Amino acid sequence: MSQQYIIICYSTSQMLRADSLLKAMDVETDLIPTPSEHGTICSTAIAIGEKDKGKAEKILAEGNFAVKGIFPHKTRKLSGLMESLKNCVISQTFKDIMKKVESGEDLTKDEITYLLKVEGESELKALFETADRMRKEIVGDIVEVRAAIEFSNYCNKSCHYCGIRNGCTVPTRYRMTEDEIMEGVHELHRVGIKTVVLQSGEDDYYTLEVLIKLIKRIKRETKMGITLSVGERSYEEYKALKEAGANNYLLKIETTNPDIFKFIHPDDDLEYRRQCAQWLKELGYVNASGNMIGLPGQRAEDIAEDILFYKEMGIHMIGIGPFIPAAGTPFEKYPQGSVEMTLKAVAVTRLVCKNVFIPATTALASVDPDGQKKALQAGANSLMLISTPPKYRSNYQIYSNKNMIDLDSAVKAIHDAGRKLPKYLKLDNNQQEE
Ligand code: 5AD
Numbered sequence: 001m002s003q004q005y006i007i008i009c010y011s012t013s014q015m016l017r018a019d020s021l022l023k024a025m026d027v028e029t030d031l032i033p034t035p036s037e038h039g040t041i042c043s044t045a046i047a048i049g050e051k052d053k054g055k056a057e058k059i060l061a062e063g064n065f066a067v068k069g070i071f072p073h074k075t076r077k078l079s080g081l082m083e084s085l086k087n088c089v090i091s092q093t094f095k096d097i098m099k100k101v102e103s104g105e106d107l108t109k110d111e112i113t114y115l116l117k118v119e120g121e122s123e124l125k126a127l128f129e130t131a132d133r134m135r136k137e138i139v140g141d142i143v144e145v146r147a148a149i150e151f152s153n154y155c156n157k158s159c160h161y162c163g164i165r166n167g168c169t170v171p172t173r174y175r176m177t178e179d180e181i182m183e184g185v186h187e188l189h190r191v192g193i194k195t196v197v198l199q200s201g202e203d204d205y206y207t208l209e210v211l212i213k214l215i216k217r218i219k220r221e222t223k224m225g226i227t228l229s230v231g232e233r234s235y236e237e238y239k240a241l242k243e244a245g246a247n248n249y250l251l252k253i254e255t256t257n258p259d260i261f262k263f264i265h266p267d268d269d270l271e272y273r274r275q276c277a278q279w280l281k282e283l284g285y286v287n288a289s290g291n292m293i294g295l296p297g298q299r300a301e302d303i304a305e306d307i308l309f310y311k312e313m314g315i316h317m318i319g320i321g322p323f324i325p326a327a328g329t330p331f332e333k334y335p336q337g338s339v340e341m342t343l344k345a346v347a348v349t350r351l352v353c354k355n356v357f358i359p360a361t362t363a364l365a366s367v368d369p370d371g372q373k374k375a376l377q378a379g380a381n382s383l384m385l386i387s388t389p390p391k392y393r394s395n396y397q398i399y400s401n402k403n404m405i406d407l408d409s410a411v412k413a414i415h416d417a418g419r420k421l422p423k424y425l426k427l428d429n430n431q432q433e434e
Contacts, residue, residue: 004073005053007046008038010066012284018065019046025059027052031281032314033355036138038071041355042248042286042316047073075104076354078133085130089122101130101351109304115348116300116341124340131347131379138354141420144382145410146227146359148197149184150396151176151388155201157231157267161292163326163397164201172395175205178214184387185218191407192426195225197250197384202231212244219245227288232272235279242283249280250288252319256309257302260295264331277313290319290361293345294337303345307352317382318356320345321363324399339368343378350379357382360413366403372410376417383410407431 009015015031022029030047034040048056053070060067081102085095097111107115118127152175153164164170176184185196196218200206215226227248228241238249253273255261261270280287291306310318322337342364350358360380364371372383386405388396393404403409411431414421421427 003050004047005050005056005070006032006035006038006073007048007056007060007070008034008068009046010068012044014065014067015044015046016284018060018063018067021063021065022046022048022052022056022059025055027056027059030314033316035073035076035355038068041139041357044281044284044286044314044316075106076134076138077104078102078130078137081130081133084133085126088126089120090126091123094118094123094126098126098130101134107352109301109308112304112307112348112352113300115351116303116344118344124344127344127347128378131350132377134350134354135358135379135381138350139357139381142381142422143376143414143417143419144357145193145385145407145422145425146195146197146382147188147193147385147387148199148229149176149181149188149387150199150392151181152200152203152206153392153396154203154205156204157202157265159268160264160266160330161295161323161326161399163329163399164395165329168326168328170395170397174392174395175203176389176392178210178217180389181214182217182221184389185222185224188387189222189224190426192424193224193385194424195227195248196387197227197229197248199229199250206230208237208240211241215241215244215246227286229288232268232276238276238279238283238285242285246285248286248288248317250290250317250319251276251280252288252290252292253277253306253309254290254292255295255298255302256291256305257298260297260302263297264295274313277315281314286316287314288317288319289313289315290321291345292321292323292337292363293342294323294335296331296334303341304348307345307349310349310356311353315353316356317359318349318353319359319361319384320349321361322367324363324367324401326397326399336367339364339371339374342371343374346375346380347378359384362386362403362405363399365405365409365413366399366401370416372405372413373416376413376419383413385410
């Protein structure tokens with residue numbers, strides 16, 4: 001592949017203007033997470049080919065675009081990796097793949113699949129340790145902490161795996177009012193959380209108007225970053241929500257295998273889901289996706305495709321969790337996804353996508369009390385608290401026995417994993433000493 005260059009801008013809106021100007025002048029561009037050496041991963045950079053570098057500089061200069069800079073896009077290497085693996089009992093194929101990781105070469109689908117199929121204890125250890133090194137190299141030791149308010153469990157979709165699907169008997173359906181949501185937002189603001197995730201089922205009650213009013217109020221009263229996770233919407237709606245102030249959007253692809261996607265989503269279409277991801281990217285959202293591990297019929301090859309999708313789509317944040325059978329759903333008797341496979345997927349995603357945020361998911365914590373710690377040691381770098389008010393929480397059982405991640409359990413996972421708390425958290429003394 002020829003050398004790529006990346007253009008780093010001062011703001012998302014400037015980046016979007018620069019991108020459309022370049023595109024209009026026939027420069028081929030790609031939007032990717034900002035490499036961590038140039039800024040925060042949770043922002044977007046414009047990638048261009050070497051052949052267009054001069055042209056792009058000219059266009060930006062003529063358009064009076066002051067950008068932060070245009071830099072060669074270096075793929076991240078892991079120097080010293082082979083040396084560190086020299087005493088490990090690993091196969092020749094594993095070694096060859098690790099050599100590519102060391103020198104920063106892209107892995108093929110076959111190589112990704114090979115890593116996902118690794119089973120021996122020493123190879124697993126080598127895989128997790130390598131992903132952990134890559135995580136340290138890219139994002140360092142601080143674990144980002146975000147918090148979700150699940151503000152409505154009404155949903156008009158019937159995804160077969162989901163415990164709040166339409167048609168599922170949920171103890172109580174609830175909708176939080178704007179004031180109730182704001183109360184939760186202020187509480188998070190008080191403890192120093194910087195980004196709130198607003199999640200719900202696909203609930204038409206929260207019209208564009210209602211959501212925009214809420215977003216503006218959160219910005220006005222707290223200036224917090226806002227992640228929306230309210231499902232599939234139209235381009236126009238995504239655009240209006242972005243303009244109102246939403247920063248990030250979480251819409252998981254769940255699986256890129258068309259047959260499995262259809263089998264688990266009676267109301268959805270994989271192509272539309274991909275289209276949504278593309279729109280979110282073009283609109284300048286920090287784009288969060290993810291998949292489930294252990295879906296019916298899913299093979300390592302399918303997970304490899306999911307990982308390649310994240311890379312090609314320039315996804316910023318990737319949440320990977322085991323499938324967990326939810327009581328009362330058509331999938332309640334299906335076997336649970338494996339923790340080990342989930343951890344392998346986390347590790348390989350870190351090695352392939354490198355410059356991304358990977359949360360240690362709530363689903364992992366729900367099936368293994370040490371699940372989040374293990375994920376943090378296998379490539380993950382963030383945690384999401386569940387900050388839905390206690391009186392509603394138990395009704396947001398997207399899967400059975402969903403664990404409640406509060407600040408204390410997050411602090412514990414971070415300490416257990418030997419990692420650092422973010423400075424912005426305002427903890428009381430007990431929590432800091434833990
Ligand atoms: N098992 C595991 N994860 C699930 N999710 C929903 N239902 C389940 C389940 N039964 C995950 C999906 C969804 C996110 C909100 O929760 O990945 O995107």
